[in-house]
Amino acid sequence: MNSDSRPLAVNLTIAKPEVRIGSRIAAFIDFVNGSDSPIVVNLALHTFGDCELRFEARDPSGSRMIPNVILAGRRLKPYNSRDFEKIALRGKYRLEIRLNDWFDFREPGTYELKVAYWNKYQGVWLGAPVWTGTTAISPSSRLNVTAQ
Numbered sequence: 349m350n351s352d353s354r355p356l357a358v359n360l361t362i363a364k365p366e367v368r369i370g371s372r373i374a375a376f377i378d379f380v381n382g383s384d385s386p387i388v389v390n391l392a393l394h395t396f397g398d399c400e401l402r403f404e405a406r407d408p409s410g411s412r413m414i415p416n417v418i419l420a421g422r423r424l425k426p427y428n429s430r431d432f433e434k435i436a437l438r439g440k441y442r443l444e445i446r447l448n449d450w451f452d453f454r455e456p457g458t459y460e461l462k463v464a465y466w467n468k469y470q471g472v473w474l475g476a477p478v479w480t481g482t483t484a485i486s487p488s489s490r491l492n493v494t495a496q
Contacts, residue, residue, distance in 0.1 A: 355382035356389070358483045360463045362447070366492045369456060373447040373491065377401065377463060381435040388476045390467045391443065392431040398469035403450055404485060408457025408493075415450045432473040447491070459491040 356379060363374040381387045390399040405413040433441045453459060466482045 356380070356387055356465070356479050356481075356483055357382055358463055358465045358486050360461060360486045360489045362461075362489050362491050365490060366494065367453075368494050368496050369454065370496065373453065375445050375447050375489075377443045377445060377465070378440050379433070379435060379443070379465065380440045381437060384437050386437055386476050387435045388432050388473050388478045389435065389441065389465075390427075390431060390469050390478055391433055392427060395431075396427070396469070399465070399467035401445075401450075402464045402466055402482075404462040404464075405451055406460040408455055408459065413451050413459075416452070427469075427471070427473075429473065432478065434474040434476060453491070453493045456493050456495045459493065461489050461491065462486050 359378040359380065361376045361378065363376065364371075367373055379389050392399060394400050403415055405415070407413050435441045447453070447461070451459075451461075462485045464483050464485045467478065467480050469478055470480055471478050
């Protein structure tokens with residue numbers, strides 16, 4: 349099923365929008381099903397080359413940040429049911445991530461982050477087709493990093 353007929357959105361929420369340099373930075377990606385039927389999302393992010401989170405980030409100077417190379421591990425095993433989440437109609441699923449895995453937050457100041465989700469894997473899991481396509485970029489989230 350493509351993204352045009354089964355709308356999916358992602359939102360980024362930073363658990364603590366103000367942290368000290370060197371802190372673990374927890375964030376949540378909310379997958380929001382805007383359709384009138386269940387959606388299955390692929391959560392084997394950066395593992396098989398089929399789906400990933402795509403960030404847009406700006407450092408305190410306003411410069412674009414380049415994400416770290418994320419390799420969740422090229423698994424030898426095929427997909428399994430733990431790689432997918434079924435989201436009820438008009439429901440959402442929350443995934444916790446660590447932003448430090450994607451970016452270095454070494455400078456004090458305010459960072460701006462956005463995210464999109466992309467999946468090209470086509471299949472049927474949990475009784476429904478897996479959503480394919482690219483979501484719109486999320487609204488901005490801000491992170492203020494303070495000196496130690």
